[in-house]
Amino acid sequence: MKGFRLTEMTWEDVEEVVSGGDPVVLLPVGSTEQHGRHLPLGTDSFVAIDLAERAAASVRVVVAPPLWYGMSSHHMMLPGTVTVRPEILLEFVYDAVRSLALGGFSRFVLVNGHRIANLPWMQLVCERVQREMPRCRIEIFDPAYMSTDVAGELGFGPVGHAEEIETSHLLASSPDLVDMEKAEDHPEEETHLYRVDPREPGDSLVYVPRPIDSPRLTGGVKGSPTKADPEKGEIYRDHLTRRLVDVIERM
Numbered sequence: 576m577k578g579f580r581l582t583e584m585t586w587e588d589v590e591e592v593v594s595g596g597d598p599v600v601l602l603p604v605g606s607t608e609q610h611g612r613h614l615p616l617g618t619d620s621f622v623a624i625d626l627a628e629r630a631a632a633s634v635r636v637v638v639a640p641p642l643w644y645g646m647s648s649h650h651m652m653l654p655g656t657v658t659v660r661p662e663i664l665l666e667f668v669y670d671a672v673r674s675l676a677l678g679g680f681s682r683f684v685l686v687n688g689h690r691i692a693n694l695p696w697m698q699l700v701c702e703r704v705q706r707e708m709p710r711c712r713i714e715i716f717d718p719a720y721m722s723t724d725v726a727g728e729l730g731f732g733p734v735g736h737a738e739e740i741e742t743s744h745l746l747a748s749s750p751d752l753v754d755m756e757k758a759e760d761h762p763e764e765e766t767h768l769y770r771v772d773p774r775e776p777g778d779s780l781v782y783v784p785r786p787i788d789s790p791r792l793t794g795g796v797k798g799s800p801t802k803a804d805p806e807k808g809e810i811y812r813d814h815l816t817r818r819l820v821d822v823i824e825r826m
């Protein structure tokens with residue numbers, strides 16, 4: 576590994592890497608949230624951690640400890656989901672970034688595993704960081720926005736929930752945590768003037784988090800996880816890792 580995990584460093588290590596080039600800090604942000612009957616509650620966190628760790632294998636970065644919780648109020652209908660209010664998440668992540676900035680770091684990437692539900696408050700964090708700490712630069716890396724071409728080439732259906740995209744990623748990164756025998760397809764019905772996938776063209780209302788319809792019937796799935804494929808998952812996470820490394824190298 577070329578990068579470092581913050582939790583495995585000493586304060587002297589931090590001082591040394593900051594004075595030796597101020598590496599980019601990656602902060603994985605996920606969720607603990609229902610992902611159907613076939614994927615673990617930590618799916619979004621595993622995705623964010625996987626991308627950060629894989630980038631750290633090839634480029635000199637510091638990986639901060641992940642945030643395992645997100646804003647998941649729209650998934651509270653199935654047990655095990657933990658939701659944290661966006662204003663708390665905003666303050667928490669801001670404090671983490673501010674602490675690291677006081678320690679000398681100045682470049683940050685929030686690696687998002689929880690898709691659009693995390694983005695509004697993450698954008699607020701970034702605005703505040705840049706306003707209050709002008710020497711810092713901060714970006715948000717979101718898999719859906721960073722895979723618009725490759726997801727189409729791989730034939731992935733639209734972004735839903737616990738669908739073939741997330742399932743393929745986990746089949747590649749943590750196959751022991753996926754139970755494909757329990758995967759069931761519940762394709763999303765077309766909703767008038769409403770799209771959440773950045774690949775989909777056309778007019779759309781802006782995303783509002785809403786509970787999944789009939790969660791007991793669908794098992795909490797929106798999409799077609801039975802189409803998931805570990806080889807596609809490998810191509811997909813390779814693409815995202817290259818994109819993340821590219822973002823880090825250009826900061």
Ligand SMILES: [Zn+2]
Pocket residue numbers: 610618619688689736737741
């Ligand atoms: Zn997810």
